[in-house]
Amino acid sequence: MDFEQLSTVRPETTGEAPEDVLHRVFGYESFRLLQGDIIREVVSGGDALVLMPTGGGKSLCYQVPALVRTGTAVVISPLIALMQDQVAALTELGVKAAFLNSTMDFHQAQETENALMTGELDLLYCAPERLIQPRTLNLLKDASLSLFAIDEAHCVSQWGHDFRSDYLELSRLASEFPGVPRIALTATADERTRKEIAERLSLTQARHFISSFDRPNIQYRIAPKTNANKQLLDFIAAEHSGDCGIVYCLSRNKVDATAKLLQKQGYNALPYHAGLDSNTRSRHQERFLREDGVIIVATIAFGMGIDKPDVRFVAHLDLPKSLEAYYQETGRAGRDGNPSTAWMVYGLQDVIKLRQMLEASQGNDHFKRVERQKLDAMLGLCEVTQCRRQVLLRYFGDTLDQPCGNCDTCLNPPETWDGKVAVQKALSCVFRTGQRFGVTYLIDVLRGSENERILQSGHQAVSTYGIGQELSANEWKSVFRQLVANGYLRADPEGYGALQLTEECRALLKGEVAIELRKDPVQKAGKSRGTASGSGSNRGRKFADEVEDKEAWEALRACRKALADEKGVPPYVIFHDATLFEILTKQPETLADMAEITGVGAAKLEKYGDQFLAALKPFLRTR
Structure with a gap:
């Protein structure tokens, strides 16, 4: 067979059912809404465009097909840090994953390329600028490929908030690899952006899967800006002391000043922006991922694809330019499904500054008109007197029949x-x-x-x-x-x-x-958080709040931290808090018992089962 034709022949599947892969590898019993349909479409060789909120399980939509279909799945990811984290997490699950990026030396890159050519990889992560190089494309043509996954697909849209020109070249995949299914995924895209993604990536014939954009565990709160620094300090002290969070600012200077302000108040706060050298940025991101209670103060350069599940709050000290940007940034909170807060203060100067920046931009009249519409929608959310969640969802073509009961305008209706x-x-x-x-x-x-x-x-x-x-x-x-x-x-x-x-x-x-x-409400520190009625998750703010045996909980967390440090990965890569909480609640005594815990797949059971059983044993209840 001609090598050049090898990648265009539809590979056979391994014969294992997607549900079996889900349980064996990832430790979950069933797919979430839409996941099963998406996975079956890609496994059968179809193309898909997937819109699913942050924390909705987008990664499984291509990771499971990658393990069901024979050959290597190529995942296009825009951020080096993101692909490194995902490869580390997959390796812990026993999946053969690797990446190709600019951090690798010649020997490392060659080793990865050899693994691709010999069929040793299940998934290969690659940056778009690396993928479109002639050498990489020729390499892929000689490999056996199972699928292409284009993550953060909104980066292809010039109307999006994270436009990257390298993504425009990805339309070549349709013509150069016609037999390889493609799946494009994003968490943020209005109807105009969805249409552009489909056109620019040659996915107009693909099936579209649009999940609900609702994140019911996130409480949305927007307040007039009076004294932003004091408002931020009061908010964190009253509701999120000791929690992990992200604070977004528009300028680098404001990022630095806010990080210093929080540090002086005793918080473990770190700045992150493009003006810092790459080593400092990497070190700060690493601490955010691996340590408890770290607050990152950042420009919008931080956060795309961050998988940290226990970010309890996202705060904005400046107004985002669009609802797409706001939704994606706030969506980095509460990926574990537990109650979290999206908090923002904004004022007249924010509006003036953004309008001036828009009018002074070099874009043509059509571009400025679209940007004005996006800013107007963002301002509309800020000034609305009805349920904020209904307004936010309506913008993305989604609906909520009843007010959510978990935003500031529901909890404290404005006059x-x-x-x-x-x-x-x-x-x-x-x-x-x-x-x-x-x-x-x-x-x-x-x-x-x-x-x-x-x-x-x-x-x-x-x-x-x-x-x-x-x-x-x-x-x-x-x-x-x-x-x-x-x-x-x-x-x-x-x-x-x-x-x-x-x-x-x-x-x-x-x-x-x-x-x-x-009428601007009078803000009362510590009084603005209400009960998340109808919000899907009514668990406490942290798992630790629900734990009766604090000593046992800390023993499990210490075991996880020791294993994470030994492996050089964030603690959540070992197990999420939800898994630890289930271990504590169900009290497993054997490896067979451990295998029934959500999030404990075969590889992790073999690697870590005995250690966690040993950590729990002194605290087992008498049965």
């Missing part, structure tokens, strides 16, 4: 007020002062301040001077924020922060239409 007169005053003040001033100055005029700047400008003589004393400065900030968020005012595109009227405000200024404004 609204008739803003018609206040809005007229605000808009009129912008007009009377020449549309040349920022919000602080405008509020000073409305409230009748006698500061030197107003007196020098002569604005104490305009008709709007002093007509807004019925509202506090913060209440006026809320009015202006909502006017900008809803497109009635815009920030000066030249970048000086001045507010200007838009055509949309004409009817409001004339008083021809009514407008209801959101």
